[in-house]
Amino acid sequence: MTYKVLVLDPVSEDGISELLEHPNYQVDVNTGLTEDEIIEIIYDYHAIVVRSQTKITENIIQRARHLKVIARAGVGVDNIDIDAATKFGVIVINAPDGNTISATEHTLAMMLSLSRDIPEAHKELSEGTWNRGAHKGVELYGKTLGIIGVGKIGFGVARRAQVFGMNVVAFDPYLSDEKAKESGIEKLEVDQIAEVADFVTVHTPLTPQTKGIVGKSFFENCKPGLRLVNVARGGIIDEADLLEALKANKIGGAALDVFEEEPPTNMELLSHPSVVVTPHLGASTIEAQEKVAVSVSREIIEILENNTIIHAVNAPRMSENINRELQPYINIASHMGSVGIQLMNKPPNEIRLKYHGDIAVDDTSMLTRSFIASMLRPHFGESVNIINALYFLQEQDVTYKVEKKGKTKGYNNYLEVELANADEDLVLGASVLDGYGERIVKLDDYQVDIKPTQHILVINHIDRPGIIGDMGMILGKHQVNIASMQLGRSNEGGAALLSLSLDSRVSDEALVELSVIEGFRDVKQVDLQI
Known part of the structure; x- marks a missing residue:
């Protein structure tokens, strides 16, 4: 292809x-x-x-x-x-x-340019004006740098600023006390940073929570002479409030690489003598x-x-190692979704997924999405996948719940799903067995050992002598070969479950003949994409 x-x-x-x-x-x-x-x-x-x-x-x-x-x-x-x-x-x-290194270095370049008035000094001298007295800067050494957002870039800026001899304070809701301590960073709230910082740089995504996080109230409380740097996203610093703070001499300047609107049109801000600007160059290195x-x-x-996903924005992110380890469980989860929907007479309106063992410690969202996507696919076709599976589920008003527990008896890792609607309930359990691979090991109250294959027949029946022979004769007549067969029963002569792996699909005619065998209560054919 x-x-x-x-x-x-x-x-x-x-x-x-x-x-x-x-x-x-x-x-x-x-x-x-x-x-x-x-x-x-x-x-x-x-x-x-x-x-x-x-x-x-x-x-x-x-x-x-x-x-x-x-x-x-x-x-x-x-x-x-x-x-x-x-x-x-x-x-x-x-x-x-x-672009982590490039954005980190550009932040320092903007900070240095702002502290030493480099762009304006260059402009004047290149036009023939020698004016040393007009460009008195400030040192970074001994100053306090406030960082809002301490991800990879924020930490990179912090380490480089510390080499310059700066004290670093920071705000990030996910920054632990331990991580801050070992990095030599003091944790503060945003309003506290405003009060103590000589320089502030922002390194957060633009979200409803971070939009305008540096705005009017920040400038009202900030330390006089504060210099701001934004090489992250336009809108984190409110540009209208920034301009007012500059006009009122509440701050010493700003260095901006990103803007609320790009290309920017606010020429009053761009041309302000205390502002250094670049056209979104944070990642612009070779x-x-x-x-x-x-x-x-x-x-x-x-x-x-x-189908390997590592850096998806709208799907679970998985490292290559985790992806390899979980792949067999992703596969069995997908097969369980397909088996489950084909065994039910109508779709469920409630789903409960249970994860036991080591996999419960990992991010199981990929397993959940794989199960739901496969379960929905017979009704929605190839338009549903792991990305939009939860969206489709919500659209159908189906509720789902995920539970995680420790190891269950007999299995290092075990998945179980309960599907329910107003008329029926179904329970499926599965695991990946060393040396044997994927197995469905539970179907309702029956312990089974079903290897997912392309063609499976599941039969609920009453146990009686000769019933297997009757079934075999019909399948043989229709040229359907049995690859393997599992029988589970509650007691002699009671309810029982047959599961068969077949070499070919059973025709509608054969299914009708099977359904009228004495004691057969429900015959379901399951087809899997293997």
């Missing part, structure tokens, strides 16, 4: 060389397009690559009926409609690590551009060919 990839923004050609040279991929680079122009050509593309310029809207995603992946060659995904992508089952990936392009190129190939 040939996969089509559309590159809509300029990216490093060396970075996407794996896609360009791969025999299974057709890569088209077409930059600077409008939304309407993209909609005209997008229909049969499997993947899109963008940076920050092109906006991927719901209209584009809805038109791209073959689209599987939207790749952002960078960190922020503000220009991608994540909700629409999730709704239509499209994976959105980014490259969160590729090394960073190549790293992020390589990262998303490799992940596009992994997703389209191996």
Whole structure:
């Protein structure tokens, strides 16, 4: 199969060389397009690559009926409609690590430029004016740096600032006391940072919680002469409040690489003498551009060919090691969803998933999504996948609950699911057995040992002599070979369960004949994608 990839923004050609040279991929680079122009050509593309310029809207995603992946060659995904992508089952990936060094270094460059008035001094001297007295700066040494958002970039800035001799205080709701202590960082709230910091830099995503986190109240409480740096996302610092603070001389200056609107139009802010600006250059280094392009190129190939997801924004993120360890359980969870929906007469309105053992310690969301996607697929077709499975489930008003417990007797790891509607209940249990692989080991009250195969027959019946022979004669007459058979029963002559792995599908005619065998109460055929 040939996969089509559309590159809509300029990216490093060396970075996407794996896609360009791969025999299974057709890569088209077409930059600077409008939304309407993209909609005209997008229909049969499997993947899109963008940076920050092109906006991927719901209209584009809805038109791209073959689209599987939207790749952002960078960190922020503000220009991608994540909700629409999730709704239509499209994976959105980014490259969160590729520009870490570049953004960290640009933050320090902006801080130094701001502290020593480098841009204005350069401008004057390049125009022939020698004016040393007008550009008296401040040292970083001994100053307090406040960091709002201490992820990889925030920590990188902190370490470099400490080398300059700066004291570092920081706010991040996920920064533990232990991590702060070992990093030499003092934890403070945002308003406390405003009171003590000489420099403040922000390194958070733009969310409803972080939008305008540095705004009017921050400036009212800030230390006189404060200098601000934003190389993260426009909108974290409220630009209107920032301009007012600059006009009122409440702060010493600001260095901005990102803006609420890009390209920015607020020329009063851009041209203010105490403001240093760059046109969103945080990730614009040769090394960073190549790293992020390589990262998303490799992940596009992994997703389209191996279903391996590492840096998805709208799906569980899994390292390659965890993905390998959980893959057998992802497979059995998927098979359980398919078996469960085919054994029920109508879809469930309640689902309870239980995870036991070591897998309960891991992030089980991929297992949950795999189960639900397979369960929904008979009704929604290929439009449902692990990305939008929970969305589809919510749309159908089906409730689900996940429970995690310690090891259960007999299994290192065990999955169990209960499906229920107004008329019926179904329980399935499964595990992955060393040396034997995936097994469904429980079906309602019966202990079973069903290996997921392409064709399975499940029969509830009353145990009686000769019933297996009657069944075998009908299957033999219709040229259906039994690969393996399991029998579970409650007691002699009581309720029993037959499960058969077959070499071929049972015809409708044969199913009718089986259903009228004396003692057979329910005959269900299950087909799996193996």
